[in-house]
């Protein structure tokens with residue numbers, strides 16, 4: 001395209017390219033035809049939706065190939081578009097499909113090419129024999145405060161093995177995953193800067209599932225404690241390798257930077273994906289409430305003809321669209337190496353999460369008594385939406401990160 005000076009001007013467009021549109025429609029069809037019809041049942045049963053994951057694997061949606069393709073999509077919108085559609089279908093089932101991807105990213109971010117090549121295929125498995133992966137960072141006394149992690153990793157030189165001991169909690173797919181990715185402390189006195197990430201291969205003795213949590217929402221997604229009792233993993237399971245860890249620890253001991261900033265950047269980059277999940281749930285609620293407002297008649301007119309209802313729908317639609325724009329901006333920035341000067345990743349997750357909670361609550365209001373029953377999906381979407389203000393950094397933690405970025409002060 002020619003600019004005013006005859007040179008090439010940078011283009012700006014929010015239109016998805018043909019590949020992304022095709023992918024979106026394909027994922028949407030799966031969400032509408034397979035995920036939605038199964039959602040209420042798996043929510044009630046609080047069980048992992050294995051048949052749906054299997055179906056997704058069969059068509060290539062639950063696969064390393066599909067996820068890596070979307071992660072590498074040049075605009076950065078491959079993952080947001082995928083997650084919005086999956087979670088539009090159902091958040092619990094969506095997380096059962098997307099959870100492995102989140103664990104995989106923790107290895108892709110800092111792992112070596114050999115580790116990526118060895119472990120990522122094992123995280124997804126194959127159609128007919130699907131596998132899951134879990135990312136285990138949180139502990140009973142280390143939620144928002146990741147520096148308080150107590151799980152210890154001790155190196156045994158003689159056998160070139162790491163021994164992991166501790167209790168992880170809230171792990172999505174914890175205990176039912178084949179591959180567990182575990183954050184542990186190598187040098188506790190260094191706090192979060194003395195931590196490292198380890199891969200626990202399938203079937204490793206000493207790893208077991210603790211209690212499975214019975215939850216308010218996303219009940220099709222399995223969340224459990226993971227107990228690590230003297231779990232021994234080969235040296236090659238230290239993500240990034242021993243040389244890199246030793247260099248980093250030496251830098252920290254010498255008072256230098258730990259590369260912790262890089263870890264924060266990885267987190268920031270994954271947040272738009274979580275924001276997109278929330279956008280999917282919010283959009284589902286707006287669409288459902290909109291359709292209901294056209295059908296339901298009271299006082300001889302459609303309830304949507306009342307400004308009170310139409311204005312609520314207007315606010316809901318505007319809020320979901322605004323949240324999506326923040327998600328797309330952050331995803332585009334992350335993919336194109338533009339730094340997050342104002343914590344744009346956190347902004348997208350914060351706004352999308354709070355929006356999903358608000359609009360799902362408003363959708364219940366639009367449906368009146370029906371909205372409050374399990375015969376309609378909006379009460380489930382409201383329960384599901386709440387998770388987005390809690391996991392992957394609570395809304396308060398996101399505000400703290402944004403507050404620090406905006407003020408440049410050590411906001412606590």
Ligand SMILES: Cc1cc2nc3c(=O)[nH]c(=O)nc-3n(C[C@H](O)[C@H](O)[C@H](O)COP(=O)(O)OP(=O)(O)OC[C@H]3O[C@@H](n4cnc5c(N)ncnc54)[C@H](O)[C@@H]3O)c2cc1C
Nearest residue numbers: 135136137138143144170171172223390391392393394396
């Ligand atoms: C369904 C589900 C799935 C999850 N999946 C995973 C997973 O796969 N892997 C994993 O590692 N973890 C996972 N988590 C854990 C999740 O990331 C944590 O629950 C979250 O980080 C919050 O930690 P916490 O629950 O200990 O709350 P706390 O940290 O105890 O926070 C309690 C409250 O205090 C506030 N608070 C804490 N510190 C501050 C502060 N400095 N300033 C202001 N407010 C503050 C919080 O915002 C929150 O409102 C999952 C959690 C759930 C519920």
